[in-house]
Structures are given as structure tokens and as C-alpha cells.
Amino acid sequence: xxxxxxxxxxxxxxxxxxxxxxxxxxxxxxxxxxxxxxxxxxxxxxxxxxxxxxxxxxxxxxxxxxxxxxxxxxxxxxxxxxxxxxxxxxxxxxxxxxxxxxxxxxxxxxxxxxxxxxxxxxxxxxxxxxxxxxxxxxxxxxxxxxxxxxxxxxxxxxxxxxxxxxxxxxxxxxxxxxxxxxxxxxxxxxxxxxxxxxxxxxxxxxxxxxxxxxxxxxxxxxxxxxxxxxxxxxxxxxxxxxxxxxxxxxxxxxxxxxxxxxxxxxxxxxxxxxxxxxxxxxxxxxxxxxxxxxxxxxxxxxxxxxxxxxxxxxxxxxxxxxxxxxxxxxxxxxxxxxxxxxxxxxxxxxxxxxxxxxxxxxxxxxxxxxxxxxxxxxxxxxxxxxxxxxxxxxxxxxxxxxxxxxxxxxxxxxxxxxxxxxxxxxxxxxxxxxxxxxxxxxxxxxxxxxxxxxxxxxxxxxxxxxxxxxxxxxxxxxxxxxxxxxxxxxxxxxxxxxxxxxxxxxxxxxxxxxxxxxxxxxxxxxxxxxxxxxxxxxxxxxxxxxxxxxxxxxxxxxxxxxxxxxxxxxxxxxxxxxxxxxxxxxxxxxxxxxxxxxxxxxxxxxxxxxxxxxxxxxxxxxxxxxxxxxxxxxxxxxxxxxx
Amino acid sequence: xxxxxxxxxxxxxxxxxxxxxxxxxxxxxxxxxxxxxxxxxxxxxxxxxxxxxxxxxxxxxxxxxxxxxxxxxxxxxxxxxxxxxxxxxxxxxxxxxxxxxxxxxxxxxxxxxxxxxxxxxxxxxxxxxxxxxxxxxxxxxxxxxxxxxxxxxxxxxxxxxxxxxxxxxxxxxxxxxxxxxxxxxxxxxxxxxxxxxxxxxxxxxxxxxxxxxxxxxxxxxxxxxxxxxxxxxxxxxxxxxxxxxxxxxxxxxxxxx
Numbered sequence: 001x002x003x004x005x006x007x008x009x010x011x012x013x014x015x016x017x018x019x020x021x022x023x024x025x026x027x028x029x030x031x032x033x034x035x036x037x038x039x040x041x042x043x044x045x046x047x048x049x050x051x052x053x054x055x056x057x058x059x060x061x062x063x064x065x066x067x068x069x070x071x072x073x074x075x076x077x078x079x080x081x082x083x084x085x086x087x088x089x090x091x092x093x094x095x096x097x098x099x100x101x102x103x104x105x106x107x108x109x110x111x112x113x114x115x116x117x118x119x120x121x122x123x124x125x126x127x128x129x130x131x132x133x134x135x136x137x138x139x140x141x142x143x144x145x146x147x148x149x150x151x152x153x154x155x156x157x158x159x160x161x162x163x164x165x166x167x168x169x170x171x172x173x174x175x176x177x178x179x180x181x182x183x184x185x186x187x188x189x190x191x192x193x194x195x196x197x198x199x200x201x202x203x204x205x206x207x208x209x210x211x212x213x214x215x216x217x218x219x220x221x222x223x224x225x226x227x228x229x230x231x232x233x234x235x236x237x238x239x240x241x242x243x244x245x246x247x248x249x250x251x252x253x254x255x256x257x258x259x260x261x262x263x264x265x266x267x268x269x270x271x272x273x274x275x276x277x278x279x280x281x282x283x284x285x286x287x288x289x290x291x292x293x294x295x296x297x298x299x300x301x302x303x304x305x306x307x308x309x310x311x312x313x314x315x316x317x318x319x320x321x322x323x324x325x326x327x328x329x330x331x332x333x334x335x336x337x338x339x340x341x342x343x344x345x346x347x348x349x350x351x352x353x354x355x356x357x358x359x360x361x362x363x364x365x366x367x368x369x370x371x372x373x374x375x376x377x378x379x380x381x382x383x384x385x386x387x388x389x390x391x392x393x394x395x396x397x398x399x400x401x402x403x404x405x406x407x408x409x410x411x412x413x414x415x416x417x418x419x420x421x422x423x424x425x426x427x428x429x430x431x432x433x434x435x436x437x438x439x440x441x442x443x444x445x446x447x448x449x450x451x452x453x454x455x456x457x458x459x460x461x462x463x464x465x466x467x468x469x470x471x472x473x474x475x476x477x478x479x480x481x482x483x484x485x486x487x488x489x490x491x492x493x494x495x496x497x498x499x500x501x502x503x504x505x506x507x508x509x510x511x512x513x514x515x516x517x518x519x520x521x522x523x524x525x526x527x528x529x530x531x532x533x534x535x536x537x538x539x540x541x542x543x544x545x546x547x548x549x550x551x552x553x554x555x556x557x558x559x560x561x562x563x564x565x566x567x568x569x570x571x572x573x574x575x576x577x578x579x580x581x582x583x584x585x586x587x588x589x590x591x592x593x594x595x596x597x598x599x600x601x602x603x604x605x606x607x608x609x610x611x612x613x614x615x616x617x618x619x620x621x622x623x624x625x626x627x628x629x630x631x632x633x634x635x636x637x638x639x640x641x642x643x
Numbered sequence: 644x645x646x647x648x649x650x651x652x653x654x655x656x657x658x659x660x661x662x663x664x665x666x667x668x669x670x671x672x673x674x675x676x677x678x679x680x681x682x683x684x685x686x687x688x689x690x691x692x693x694x695x696x697x698x699x700x701x702x703x704x705x706x707x708x709x710x711x712x713x714x715x716x717x718x719x720x721x722x723x724x725x726x727x728x729x730x731x732x733x734x735x736x737x738x739x740x741x742x743x744x745x746x747x748x749x750x751x752x753x754x755x756x757x758x759x760x761x762x763x764x765x766x767x768x769x770x771x772x773x774x775x776x777x778x779x780x781x782x783x784x785x786x787x788x789x790x791x792x793x794x795x796x797x798x799x800x801x802x803x804x805x806x807x808x809x810x811x812x813x814x815x816x817x818x819x820x821x822x823x824x825x826x827x828x829x830x831x832x833x834x835x836x837x838x839x840x841x842x843x844x845x846x847x848x849x850x851x852x853x854x855x856x857x858x859x860x861x862x863x864x865x866x867x868x869x870x871x872x873x874x875x876x877x878x879x880x881x882x883x884x885x886x887x888x889x890x891x892x893x894x895x896x897x898x899x900x
Contacts (some may be wrong), residue, residue, distance in 0.1 A: 057785040072706065073772050075812055078713045092770070092792060128788070134786035136783045136815075137841045140806040146795025164805060170713055171808060178780035185776040193769065216761055245708040274700055279681045284689055285710045386712060389729075389736045390683075503696045550701045553763040554663060558696070638737045 002625050009262075009613055009628035012416040018245070018634045019099075019203075020278070022121040029460050030467035036214075037062035040466050041225035041434045043210055045075030045252055047442040049093040049169070050430025051231030053454030058185035061459055067180065068192045070560075071401030072245055075177040075437035078233060079450060082169025083383065084153060084292035085161035086447040088126040093150050097158040097594055099123045100634075106445060107635040109155040109335055110410070110438020111587040111603065113268070113611070116634055117408035117417055119434045122445075127451040130162055132455055136175040139162055153443035155642070157334035161444045166290055166382045176454070196560065197252045200228055200426060202291055203480045205431050206469065207426035211481075211488045215560060218553040221487055222476040222593055227425050230256060231454070234409035234431040236269065238572045239449060239520070239638055242406035243275060243288040249564035250571045253432055255572075261421040262613035262626060264434035265411035266571070267579035270441055270588050272407030272522050273299075273339035276357040276390050276400075286405040287390060290383055291443040294332040295457050296367035296376065297400070299339070301360050305350040311361055311399050322346055323351055326598075330642040337440045337588045338600075338642060340404035344521050345599060347403070354401045363399035368593050404521060407513045408446060410437040410588065413577070414613040414628070418461035419453060422613075425465060425545020429453035434611065439587025494564045500545030504562045507542050511568060517575050520554050522594040532573055536620055539569040570619050577614075581625070583606045605637050620628065645787045652678040652739060655747040657736060658703055661760050668760065670749065680740035684727065685717065687739055688750075705765040712736040712876060715811030719764045719816070720751040721824065725815035725874040733813065733876040751812050755823035756861045768814050772859040777856035778849040779832040781841050794840050807835040816871035816879070822863030827871040829857050829878045830887035837890055847898035850890040883888060 014021040014028075032040065040063050043054040047069040055067040071077060089102040102123040107114060130148070134140065140162050141149040150159040164171040183189040194215040201209035201222065207222035235250035236242040241410070257263045274289045300321045302314050322342055327334040334342070343360050352358050354449040373396055377384065384395045391401070413435040419427050419435070437445065452623050475481075518531035550556045584604035585594040594602040610627040617623050653676040661668030675694070678687050685707050692702035708716040712733040719734055721727035727737045742748065750764065758766040796804075806832070814825035833850050836842030842849075865884060872881040894900045 009787060027767065055786070058804065060784040071708060071714075071716060072768060074813070075772075076716050078709065078714070080714050090791070098829040116708045128786075132783075132785060132789040134794075135781065135783045137804075137836050139801050139808050139835070140791075140800050142796050142801040144798045147792050164808075167809060168714065170811075171805075174808065178775060179783075179785075181772065181776040184772075189729050191772070191780045226692050232833055243711075245714060246710060247760060280679055282679060282686045282690065283683050284683070284686050287711050321666075385731070389712075389732060389738065392738070392740060438770075459785065505693055533864050547696060549696060549699065555704055555765060558692075558702055569862055595709045610754055 003622055003623055007625045009626040011115055011628055012418065012444070013115065014417070018116065018120045021117055021523065024364065026460055030138070032463045032467050034062055037463065040064065040500070041066060042227050042229060043225040043461060044068070044229045044231060045210065046231035046233060046432070047177070047180070048077035048079035048231060048233060048430060049173055049176060049450030050454045051313070052173060052180050053431055053451050054078065054229055054458045055189055056176060056179035056229060056540070057455050058462065059186070059188035062188070065183070065189045067189050068195045068197060069196065070196050070215065071192055073179060074191060074193065075174060077173060079173045079254050079295070079447070080170045081245065082165070083166045083288065083290035085151065085154065085163035085444040085446040086129065086172065087160050087170045088130045088162060088448065089160060090127050090130060091121055092148060093159045096160045097160050097502065101158065102126060102160065104635050106442060107154050107438070107632070108435070108640055109442040109636070110440055111640050112438065112605070112609070112632055112637050113265070113487070113630065114436055114438030114588055115630060116632060118311065120634070121199055121425040122436050122449055122452050125456045126448050128456060129448060129451045133172060133175050136179060137173045138164065138171050150293060152292065152333060154333045155330070155442040163292065166292070166380060170446060172451065177271060177280045177639060179615045198255060199484040199533055200595065201481050201547050202257045202259055202423060202483045203474050205307045205479065209476065209481060211484045213488070213492065216555050218331070218556070220485055222481045222485055224474050224476050224481070226471050227427060227562055228396050229458060229462070230413065230432050231370060232414070235289065236406045236409050236573060237498065238511065238575060239406040239515045240508050241278065241516070242285060243287050246285060249567065251564050251567045252565045254571050256413060256421070256423070257327045257616050259330055259423065260616070261423045261426055262414035262615055263411070263574060264310060264414035264457045264611050264613040266575040267582055267589050268410035268587060269406060270336060270402045270408040270410060270440045271340045272336055273343055274362060274402045274403050275405035275407070276353060276387065277356065277403040287386065287589045288405070288407060289387060289400060289402055292621065293380060293383060296379070297332065297362040297364050298366060299332055299360055299362055301346050301351040301353055311363070320351070325641045328535055334642050335440060335442060340521055341590060341599070343404055344509060355405050357566040359398035359401040362402045364395065365399070367394065371572060408439055408441055410434065410439060414611070418464065419457055420461065420465065427458060427460060427516055439589055473595055491557065492563065495548055495559065495566065496552055497545065498543060498546045500547050502545050504565050507538065507546060508561070508565045510538055511535065511572060512567070519579055522592050523579050525580065531576045532580070534575045535569065535576065542543055542566060542569055573620055574614060575624060578612055582608060601640070609614045609637070645770065649681045650744070652680060652744045652746070654742070656746065657749040659751045660703070663762055664759055676741055682734060682739045683710070684721070684737040684739065685735050685816065702758070704765050706765050707735055710735040713811060715813035717792065718753060718813045718815055722749050724874050725753070725819040731876055731878050753818035755817045757823065757825070758814060758817065770862070771812050773860060774825065774829060774853055774856045775832065778852040781836060782845060783811065788805055794803060796839060800838050804835050804838040807831045807879065807883055810879050812871050813876065815874045815876060817862060819870040819874035820863065821868065822866060822869070824865045824871070825857050825862035826865040826884050826887060827875065827879055828882060829853050830883035833890055834883045834886045837886065844849060846890070846892035847900045850878055850887065851894050851900040854891055
């Protein structure tokens with residue numbers, strides 16, 4: 001039985017006219033005078049779009065910023081891999097877009113499981129992001145006349161996506177990174193690369209510092225400050241195979257959770273429909289083929305079960321363009337969760353293509369015939385090149401084969417409207433928080449959220465914390481720092497002491513299988529209960545049988561991986577428990593028990609219109625559930641139809 | 644379940660092992676069998692490492708992250724070529740179908756004074772960050788930017804900027820250069836920002852400062868042999884170096900920088 005807190009959780013959102021909430025709220029936030037900012041230190045963990053933009057913007061304001069990343073340079077954070085684009089309600093294309101429409105599309109796309117106030121703010125800030133990035137020199141695609149170009153993404157009927165070829169994330173991240181480097185030069189940011197955060201230090205109930213391990217020397221260090229800002233990304237690698245970079249992990253968020261920060265909606269995971277299928281048991285990660293490809297690519301399978309003909313031998317009238325058939329208004333640009341399930345449905349029914357039967361075609365023949373190969377190359381050249389590298393097939397000649405893969409996680413640490421967790425002084429930005437995407441994120445919205453949080457929200461809200469809390473200086477000599485340091489050290493030491501027989505990689509893959517099979521695109525009660533048991537068992541085996549060689553005093557990538565897998569083994573149980581408790585289907589969380597006759601999600605708004613924020617009560621123990629009720633006044637609860 | 648035509652390879656690996664920055668290193672031989680041609684180069688190293696762990700030998704340290712060719716983290720010398728034999732391809736995107744059964748593959752870290760070895764195949768490329776710190780940006784604070792469409796940028800100028808901005812900062816240009824020059828890296832950033840209206844104000848100052856930092860970090864001089872362009876996984880063109888030289892000359896001769 002889940003223990004439920006009786007007091008509803010308050011997101012502390014402003015009230016009244018939704019369009020002016022953020023403006024009014026900004027006025028209510030207390031300010032720190034310029035000459036006082038330099039006396040305050042802010043710790044920013046992670047250097048992706050959220051962390052990079054936050055560190056740069058806070059330093060520009062005059063704060064001392066300490067910036068941490070696990071990569072060898074802040075420029076390598078995983079935001080760099082985002083391909084297709086970033087949404088903004090600029091309405092440059094004159095096709096009916098507006099802040100309200102972006103807000104509406106995002107709430108509906110998230111299946112009414114996000115907070116209206118946050119989403120409206122996100123839509124409002126979207127336009128400033130584009131202005132800011134252009135000013136930094138981000139080379140967005142342009143029309144011949146020199147104005148900015150747009151394309152469409154899933155779940156929208158307008159063209160509001162700005163892009164830099166197929167490397168939008170790279171260019172936006174380099175923009176934020178360069179802004180950071182400028183502040184490093186100015187002496188206001190100090191970067192600590194190849195450092196992993198292992199704990200948050202809480203003093204008198206307020207987050208005041210972190211514990212890190214230097215991944216090169218193994219040295220443990222503590223840092224104190226006036227606020228801690230976590231921008232440490234998502235937890236998709238709990239599934240082992242995902243489109244996330246290999247070092248993406250849940251450790252920073254999970255350790256913060258163990259210190260008291262609530263973890264919200266972990267069961268909301270995004271399975272992206274267009275990824276290159278698994279090719280064998282050696283597979284180490286999956287590669288996304290951008291959603292932007294669905295602007296021109298058509299998804300299909302044969303109308304004949306188990307058809308072994310090559311795609312060029314299947315005549316037009318024997319093809320099932322199943323997205324166009326099922327969702328005529330949105331067609332191939334149906335949202336991600338819906339497109340993924342539709343692919344799974346066809347493959348499960350025996351219509352899948354390729355050697356494994358676990359893939360569908362994404363075909364550009366029509367676009368190439370219409371626009372010519374050069375135009376298609378201009379739009380997607382780098383993606384086609386990547387596809388050919390991996391599969392040895394030429395997508396200009398034969399259709400791509402694609403299958404869904406874990407790509408993004410909507411859940412994360414719970415935050416209020418100020419992006420502050422329930423632990424005062426601990427802020428969580430970007431994918432690491434839970435706030436804006438509800439149960440499903442629309443394409444080209446992750447970059448938007450990361451940059452909105454970092455450039456335009458945290459600079460205001462963190463000042464309010466500093467101005468109102470009047471924090472006393474704290475030194476890393478305080479006993480709380482010593483205690484956290486000892487905890488972090490002993491965890492690393494205990495991993496090295498196990499000296500068992502199975503490699504970290506084996507445990508991680510085993511966890512991935514449990515998660516994909518039972519907590520993947522389709523979930524049911526029996527499978528989830530089984531998953532919880534299997535995870536518990538695997539965790540016990542890990543602590544008695546994992547084999548990590550070498551010492552903790554040098555670069556030891558296997559030891560780093562072990563620490564992250566150990567945390568995934570704890571966290572994944574919470575994910576499965578959250579999925580079990582949410583006895584409805586919504587967005588990326590599809591409970592097979594709750595579907596319409598057409599196989600769509602069946603929500604239960606009477607019982608589940610809330611964000612589920614879990615309070616830690618011990619590993620594998622019964623976490624306490626705090627419910628934040630979600631109300632919808634400007635985008636009323638409705639049926640999510642893309643037909 | 645594999646791609647059509649996949650084969651199994653047996654390989655002789657020669658891998659650089661070095662316990663730490665101040666330790667001596669050496670090539671060590673490993674026999675590896677049963678490698679599918681569908682595997683990526685890094686998945687081949689994953690298999691080797693799993694076998695080493697099973698035998699009680701510490702795995703080979705190598706840098707990698709996105710495994711999609713965009714983050715710039717991975718990169719090793721493969722038979723003397725930065726990122727191996729394929730054009731415009733990072734180490735993580737190189738696949739084993741490029742090799743033959745019985746091949747010997749020599750794997751070494753990037754070699755450059757400015758990129759000291761951290762361990763095995765891992766090097767320290769923080770010199771690149773310091774070059775960017777010295778001017779690889781537009782000095783604009785958050786907030787107050789004009790509307791994005793206020794300044795038009797011609798399509799071909801944007802494409803020029805994008806082609807240069809595509810640099811992933813992996814360091815292959817330095818590793819492949821006999822002088823360990825960072826000119827291709829520096830020129831990519833200088834060209835990117837010089838092609839856009841937003842980069843004009845600091846155009847002269849930027850190039851002078853970035854070149855000075857490049858020299859200070861002990862990267863070598865460019866002698867136009869073009870190895871960097873051949874090795875670059877992001878397709879950064881040698882013409883950027885010509886532009887860098889032009890920008891530099893203009894700045895020191897005419898701008899007073």
C-alpha cells in the first residue's frame with residue numbers, strides 16, 4: 001500500500017489572468033542589488049542547455065558561479081545531440097501561431113499532466129530565446145531573403161520550429177558554452193570539468209553545497225554556496241539502451257532525492273518513434289533519426305503479414321501508411337507517444353519489417369521525387385549520412401528502417417513555479433525537473449525548456465531566495481559537509497570492496513531488459529509487480545557480485561559506471577512503483593488495462609489529475625506520495641485527438 | 644538478428660596503455676575474436692574491456708559519450724589516422740565492416756604537447772576551452788536582444804557560418820597535424836563569427852586574442868599540409884584557415900589590435 005500524504009503539495013503558482021502571471025510574479029520577487037551579488041556564490045551542476053545558460057546568465061548578473069560537469073569540457077553535455085529544432089511562438093510564418101497556441105499544444109501534447117502556469121510561461125519566453133540565440137551568433141537556417149526559416153514538428157499544425165540543419169542542439173549548446181567561456185574569462189565562472197556530484201549538503205534545512213569526486217584523481221571535494229542549481233538531465237539510461245549519451249545518469253538527482261527532494265512522475269518516459277533499430281546483442285546505444293524527418297518521410301509497412309519482399313517490390317496499393325490512415329489531420333507528424341505505440345502495434349501484429357520484424361519503413365521516395373535529391377540532402381544530409389554509417393544502407397535509395405527507443409524523461413525532481421525543489425535553496429532546471437511537459441513532451445520543446453529555465457527563469461527566482469532567506473555564510477568545515485563527504489566516500493569504497501564476478505555492464509544490461517520489457521511502451525499491473533521484484537533481486541546481486549577493478553585514486557571509468565548503475569538500481573524501482581500506482585493511461589505512460597477500443601490512452605482525470613511527488617523513505621521502502629493537484633482553466637481537460 | 648552481409652572478424656589489437664600522466668606508456672597486444680562487422684569501433688572496445696575485466700585486467704580507458712558523432716568526446720588514432728580510415732566520421736561512428744578478418748589495428752591516443760595523456764587513450768583537451776575563453780564568442784548578455792528577424796542574414800552567409808560552426812572540438816585536426824597545430828579549430832570559430840553580422844564588433848580583437856592563446860598553449864604552426872581537413876569528422880574546410888590568416892592580417896595591419 002502506498003502511503004499518501006494528506007496535505008496537497010503546493011506549486012506556489014501565481015493566480016489570476018494566465019497571460020500576466022509571470023510578469024506579476026517577477027515584480028513580486030525580491031532583488032539582490034548589483035554590489036551584493038558578487039558576495040553570493042551559486043553552484044550550477046551540469047552544463048547542458050539549462051546549466052550552461054544558467055551559469056552564463058547568473059555570472060553576467062554578477063554572482064560568483066561554480067560550474068560542474070562530468071565531461072572533459074562543458075561543450076560536450078548531451079543537449080548537443082538534439083537534432084531537429086527549437087519551438088518558438090514567433091508566428092513568422094503567419095500561419096496562426098501565438099503564445100496561447102503553443103501553450104495549448106504543449107498542455108494537450110502532455111495529456112493534461114503538466115502545470116498550466118509553467119507551460120504558459122514557457123510559451124511566453126520561447127520568443128526571447130530565439131532573439132537571444134541569434135544575438136549570440138547561432139546560425140539558424142534562413143530563407144534566401146535573410147529572414148529565419150521554420151519547419152514543423154509533431155503535435156503541431158503550424159510551422160514554429162527554428163533549426164540549424166540537423167544540429168540545432170549543438171549550435172544552441174555552443175552558444176551557451178561560449179557565453180559561459182566569456183564569463184570564465186571575466187573571472188565570474190569557475191569551471192570544474194570531469195567532476196561528478198555525489199551529494200547535496202543541507203544545512204539548517206537549506207541546500208548549501210555539494211560533494212564531488214574528481215574523476216581524474218579520485219579526490220573527493222566539497223563546495224559551499226548560497227544556492228545549488230541542478231541541471232543534470234534525464235534518467236533514460238535506466239533502460240540501458242536509449243538515445244542518451246553513455247554518461248547520462250540519475251545520480252545527482254537521486255542523491256538529492258535521498259537528501260529529501262521529492263521525485264515527481266518518474267513513470268513519464270518518452271519513447272521516440274524514429275530511431276535506428278537494434279542490430280545485435282553488442283548494441284551499446286541507440287541513435288535517433290530526428291522527428292523533423294517526418295516532415296518529408298512517410299511511415300509505412302506492408303498490408304500483408306510477414307511480407308518478406310524488399311520494399312521496392314511492394315506496390316503502392318499494398319502498403320499501409322498507418323499513421324496517415326489512423327491520424328489523417330496530423331498524419332506522419334502525430335506526436336511521439338502515439339506514433340511509437342502505432343509502430344509497436346503494427347510490429348506486434350506481425351507486420352514489422354527488416355530481419356528482426358521489429359522495425360517500420362520511413363520512406364523519402366515521394367519527397368525525393370517531388371523536390372529532388374539535393375533539396376532532401378540540404379535539409380537532412382547529416383542524418384542520412386549518420387544512418388548510412390550505422391546501417392550500411394543508403395536512405396536515398398531504400399527506405400530507412402526505424403523503431404521506437406527511449407529518448408527523454410518527462411519526470412524529474414519536483415519543483416515549484418520558481419523551479420525550487422521542496423528543499424529550499426535547491427533549484428532544478430531542464431530535463432532534470434518535472435514541470436513543463438506533463439506525460440509526453442512534444443518535439444522541439446526540450447531545447448526550449450532548458451533555455452527558458454536557464455536564461456530567463458532562474459536569474460529572477462534565485463535572487464528572491466538569496467534576498468529573502470538572508471543566509472549566513474557557511475564553510476565546508478561545517479559538520480554537515482563532513483557527514484555528506486563520508487557518505488559519498490564510503491559508497492565508492494563499498495563498490496570497490498564487493499569484488500564479485502559480474503561486470504557493471506552485465507548488471508546495467510540486465511536492468512535495461514527488465515525495464516524495457518515491463519516498464520516500456522506498454523505496461524500492466526502484473527509486469528510492473530514482476531519488474532519491482534526483479535529490480536530488487538538484481539540490486540542485491542549487484543552488491544554481492546559486482547566486479548570493479550582498479551582503485552578509486554585514478555581515472556577509473558568502470559568505477560564511475562558502477563556508481564551510476566548502483567543508483568539506477570535504486571531509482572528504477574521507484575519508476576516502476578510510480579507506473580504501478582498510476583492506474584490510468586496518459587501520454588508516454590500506457591497502461592494496457594486502460595485503453596479505448598482504438599488502442600488510445602484512457603485517462604482517469606477524476607483520480608489522477610495530479611503530479612505524483614515521492615518522498616524518500618529508504619531504499620526499496622515505501623516512499624510517501626505527495627499529490628500536487630492539477631487544475632485546468634485556460635486549456636480545459638479534453639480528449640487528446642489527432643485524428 | 645543482424646544486417647545482411649554481416650561477418651565475424653578476428654583481430655590483432657595493439658593498444659596504448661598508460662597508467663597516468665606521469666607514467667611511461669607502451670603498446671600492448673590483444674587478440675580479439677568474434678567481432679561482428681555490424682559493431683561500431685567503440686562497441687569492439689567494449690567487448691575487449693568486458694573480456695579484460697573477466698580476466699582481472701583493468702579495462703582500457705577511452706573517452707566517448709554520445710556515440711552519435713556530435714559531442715566530440717571520442718577520438719583515437721587508428722592505424723595512424725585520427726578517427727580511422729573513413730572520411731568525415733568520428734571514432735564512434737566508424738563501424739567494423741571497414742576492417743577485414745585477421746587485421747592488425749594499432750590504437751593510440753591523440754599525440755600533441757597541448758593534449759597531455761590522462762590515461763591510456765584519454766587526453767586532456769582543456770586548451771581548446773581556453774582558446775574559446777580568449778574571444779570565441781559574441782559579447783552579449785542575456786536579455787535585451789533585438790527581434791531575431793531584425794537583422795537579415797543572407798542564406799549563403801548563414802550556410803557559410805553553419806559549415807564552420809559545425810566543428811565538434813574533438814581535436815582530430817591537432818592530432819593529425821605533424822606540427823600539432825590548432826589552426827583548423829581556431830579558424831572554424833573565427834570564420835563562423837566573422838560571417839555573421841552579430842560577430843562584427845569584436846571581429847579584429849577576437850582573432851588576435853584567439854591566435855595569441857593558441858600559441859601560448861603550445862600548439863604548433865600551420866604549414867598547409869591539409870592533414871587536418873582530411874581527418875576532420877565535421878567536414879571543416881581548409882579555406883577557413885585561409886580566412887583566419889586574412890582576418891589576422893587585416894586585424895594587425897589595419898585595426899590597431
